[in-house]
Amino acid sequence: MSDLLIAPAYAEIAALKRHFQLLNGSPEMLEFLMSPGVTSAELQTLLGSPVKLTQFQQFIASPGGAVSLAANPTAMAALADSSTAMAAVAASSTAMAAVAASSTAMTAVIARSTAMTAVAASSTAMAAVLNFAAARTALYDSEIAWNAVVGSATAKAALLAISTEHSTNSTTHVYPTGSDVWVRTVLVQQRRNNYTSYAGVNADTYGTSSFSYIDRYVRVTGLTHRISNSTSTSTSYIKYVIMQ
Amino acid sequence: MTIKLIVIDGQIIGTTTPDDPNGYVLIDPPDGFNNELDGLEYDAATHTARYNISAFQARCIAALRAQAKEQIEALAWRIERATEREQLGLPGETVKTVLLEREALRRASNRCESEVLAADTLEAVRAVQFAVTAADTVEQAP
Numbered sequence: 118m119s120d121l122l123i124a125p126a127y128a129e130i131a132a133l134k135r136h137f138q139l140l141n142g143s144p145e146m147l148e149f150l151m152s153p154g155v156t157s158a159e160l161q162t163l164l165g166s167p168v169k170l171t172q173f174q175q176f177i178a179s180p181g182g183a184v185s186l187a188a189n190p191t192a193m194a195a196l197a198d199s200s201t202a203m204a205a206v207a208a209s210s211t212a213m214a215a216v217a218a219s220s221t222a223m224t225a226v227i228a229r230s231t232a233m234t235a236v237a238a239s240s241t242a243m244a245a246v247l248n249f250a251a252a253r254t255a256l257y258d259s260e261i262a263w264n265a266v267v268g269s270a271t272a273k274a275a276l277l278a279i280s281t282e283h284s285t286n287s288t289t290h291v292y293p294t295g296s297d298v299w300v301r302t303v304l305v306q307q308r309r310n311n312y313t314s315y316a317g318v319n320a321d322t323y324g325t326s327s328f329s330y331i332d333r334y335v336r337v338t339g340l341t342h343r344i345s346n347s348t349s350t351s352t353s354y355i356k357y358v359i360m361q
Numbered sequence: 362m363t364i365k366l367i368v369i370d371g372q373i374i375g376t377t378t379p380d381d382p383n384g385y386v387l388i389d390p391p392d393g394f395n396n397e398l399d400g401l402e403y404d405a406a407t408h409t410a411r412y413n414i415s416a417f418q419a420r421c422i423a424a425l426r427a428q429a430k431e432q433i434e435a436l437a438w439r440i441e442r443a444t445e446r447e448q449l450g451l452p453g454e455t456v457k458t459v460l461l462e463r464e465a466l467r468r469a470s471n472r473c474e475s476e477v478l479a480a481d482t483l484e485a486v487r488a489v490q491f492a493v494t495a496a497d498t499v500e501q502a503p
Contacts, residue, residue, distance in 0.1 A: 267382035307375075311424070313398050322364070325375035326398040331367070332383045345397070350427060 141185070142176030150176070150192045151185065157198030164201040174205050183215035186222075193225035196232075203235035206242075213245035217252040226262075227255045233265035236272075243275035250361055257301045257336055257360040267334050276334065280305040280356040283342070290319045290341035295359045302340040306330040306356040309344060314353035316342040330356065366390050366401070366410050373401045373410055400483050412483055421477050421486055428491045429470035433463050461499050468497040 176182040196202045206212045216222040226232040236242040246252045256262045266272040283293030308330045315321035344353040365387040367375040400417025443456040480486040
């Protein structure tokens with residue numbers, strides 16, 4: 118007799134359910150989030166219950182749950198407009214890794230200030246987003262997303278943490294490593310050790326005579342920098358992040 | 362593009378765009394501003410920037426001295442080489458020749474400082490560039 122024709126024992130069903138939950142979190146939460154017409158208001162109301170919030174946190178922290186959610190535009194739209202849901206997602210490295218790796222999810226997140234405020238306020242979320250080139254580009258290209266980043270000390274600290282330092286004593290503008298004419302780049306900080314450091318797009322838009330780094334956090338496509346006068350002790354320093 | 366000056370702790374330390382996201386105190390540059398931060402000072406009473414030629418002169422003189430020092434120190438290896446060759450009786454550049462070059466650098470530095478102090482406009486101060494000219498060279502006695 119084929120195994121397929123043998124009815125499963127209760128113990129086997131219980132084991133299968135356990136395995137499903139380990140991979141996907143709560144089945145009820147999966148059903149709710151994947152229902153075609155789910156809205157942010159419904160989600161926000163549901164997560165008002167501590168029990169449901171815990172179920173939601175478990176769902177998004179499960180590998181299967183996070184990926185299913187990130188791939189579903191309706192669910193992501195509902196989630197991105199719910200401050201409670203987004204706070205939970207932003208706090209979960211598993212969920213944020215899935216969101217950052219999914220263009221569907223990132224499209225939903227960067228277009229909503231509720232979602233971006235939660236992401237920008239979370240070092241976990243920012244680290245996850247900045248880890249993916251496509252997600253970095255999405256941040257760079259969205260006004261809503263970028264405004265949330267520069268408005269958050271946490272987000273700026275995350276950018277600074279992954280920034281690269283470049284120095285030059287050239288009096289003509291030079292590209293830092295990895296930058297080029299069309300490369301989206303964030304100028305994070307800038308300083309000099311003599312004369313004046315200038316940065317911009319082959320232009321002296323951002324100048325400083327500060328010996329210690331000053332904050333910039335500006336988007337510059339085709340970032341270059343230079344020093345105003347050339348001696349062996351005059352150097353322009355920048356910290357920057359390639360956003361693509 | 363409109364440029365603003367950044368004021369931190371009463372000092373003008375940079376330029377930026379009007380939409381700078383960092384919450385700095387931003388002020389308009391003075392008339393004739395050409396992106397040079399040298400010589401600019403912040404007037405807290407009027408919340409404006411103005412040029413201070415004395416401060417700019419002092420800074421330029423410090424920079425000139427640094428350049429002269431750098432170039433004088435760069436001649437140390439040639440003095441060492443000339444000294445050793447003279448001791449060995451070998452042909453080549455003499456110690457005196459190199460020391461005269463060093464002296465010319467000192468004279469050039471002094472001359473440039475005088476030119477900076479004599480300049481009465483920022484442009485004139487900026488125009489002074491450290492270089493040894495014929496007037497700075499010392500004739501070697503036969």
